[in-house]
Amino acid sequence: MSWAKKQDCIGTFSDPRLTGRIGVKPTLTALPRLVVDTLLMWQERAFERRALREMDDRMLKDIGVTALEAHKEACKPFWRA
Numbered sequence: 001m002s003w004a005k006k007q008d009c010i011g012t013f014s015d016p017r018l019t020g021r022i023g024v025k026p027t028l029t030a031l032p033r034l035v036v037d038t039l040l041m042w043q044e045r046a047f048e049r050r051a052l053r054e055m056d057d058r059m060l061k062d063i064g065v066t067a068l069e070a071h072k073e074a075c076k077p078f079w080r081a
Helices: 003-009 030-054 057-062 067-075
Strands: none
Protein backbone atom coordinates (compact mmCIF):
# COMPACT_ATOMS: atom_id res chain seq x y z
CA MET A 1 0.00 0.00 0.00
CA SER A 2 1.43 3.35 -0.97
CA TRP A 3 1.90 6.18 1.52
CA ALA A 4 -0.97 8.15 -0.07
CA LYS A 5 -3.41 5.27 0.43
CA LYS A 6 -2.28 4.79 4.04
CA GLN A 7 -2.74 8.51 4.65
CA ASP A 8 -6.31 8.30 3.33
CA CYS A 9 -7.13 5.67 5.96
CA ILE A 10 -5.60 7.57 8.86
CA GLY A 11 -7.82 10.16 10.45
CA THR A 12 -11.08 9.19 8.81
CA PHE A 13 -14.03 8.89 11.13
CA SER A 14 -17.41 7.25 10.83
CA ASP A 15 -19.05 9.37 13.51
CA PRO A 16 -21.42 11.77 11.70
CA ARG A 17 -21.41 14.10 14.73
CA LEU A 18 -17.76 14.73 14.05
CA THR A 19 -17.93 15.57 10.37
CA GLY A 20 -21.56 15.64 9.33
CA ARG A 21 -20.77 12.97 6.76
CA ILE A 22 -19.56 9.41 7.16
CA GLY A 23 -15.94 8.72 6.18
CA VAL A 24 -14.91 12.36 5.85
CA LYS A 25 -11.86 13.74 7.62
CA PRO A 26 -12.87 16.10 10.44
CA THR A 27 -12.12 19.77 10.40
CA LEU A 28 -10.31 21.36 13.30
CA THR A 29 -13.53 23.05 14.39
CA ALA A 30 -15.45 19.74 14.55
CA LEU A 31 -13.30 18.15 17.27
CA PRO A 32 -14.04 20.71 20.01
CA ARG A 33 -17.75 20.37 19.26
CA LEU A 34 -17.53 16.59 19.70
CA VAL A 35 -15.76 17.09 23.04
CA VAL A 36 -18.41 19.55 24.22
CA ASP A 37 -21.23 17.23 23.10
CA THR A 38 -19.63 14.33 24.96
CA LEU A 39 -19.20 16.34 28.16
CA LEU A 40 -22.83 17.51 28.00
CA MET A 41 -24.03 13.94 27.48
CA TRP A 42 -21.99 12.77 30.49
CA GLN A 43 -23.43 15.60 32.61
CA GLU A 44 -26.97 14.66 31.60
CA ARG A 45 -26.37 10.98 32.43
CA ALA A 46 -24.99 11.89 35.86
CA PHE A 47 -28.02 14.09 36.57
CA GLU A 48 -30.50 11.42 35.44
CA ARG A 49 -28.80 8.67 37.45
CA ARG A 50 -28.78 10.88 40.53
CA ALA A 51 -32.52 11.48 40.02
CA LEU A 52 -33.12 7.71 39.76
CA ARG A 53 -31.45 7.18 43.14
CA GLU A 54 -33.86 9.66 44.73
CA MET A 55 -37.08 8.11 43.33
CA ASP A 56 -39.32 6.03 45.57
CA ASP A 57 -41.09 2.83 44.49
CA ARG A 58 -44.24 4.67 43.41
CA MET A 59 -42.28 7.01 41.14
CA LEU A 60 -40.32 4.14 39.65
CA LYS A 61 -43.56 2.26 38.98
CA ASP A 62 -44.94 5.34 37.20
CA ILE A 63 -42.04 5.33 34.75
CA GLY A 64 -42.11 1.54 34.35
CA VAL A 65 -38.82 0.75 36.07
CA THR A 66 -38.24 -1.74 38.86
CA ALA A 67 -36.17 -0.84 41.91
CA LEU A 68 -33.49 -3.32 40.80
CA GLU A 69 -33.29 -1.82 37.30
CA ALA A 70 -33.08 1.68 38.75
CA HIS A 71 -30.33 0.62 41.16
CA LYS A 72 -28.29 -1.00 38.37
CA GLU A 73 -28.61 2.09 36.17
CA ALA A 74 -27.89 4.53 38.99
CA CYS A 75 -24.71 2.66 39.94
CA LYS A 76 -23.19 2.94 36.45
CA PRO A 77 -20.46 5.55 36.00
CA PHE A 78 -21.51 8.54 33.90
CA TRP A 79 -19.28 7.62 30.98
CA ARG A 80 -21.01 4.26 30.42
CA ALA A 81 -24.13 4.11 28.27
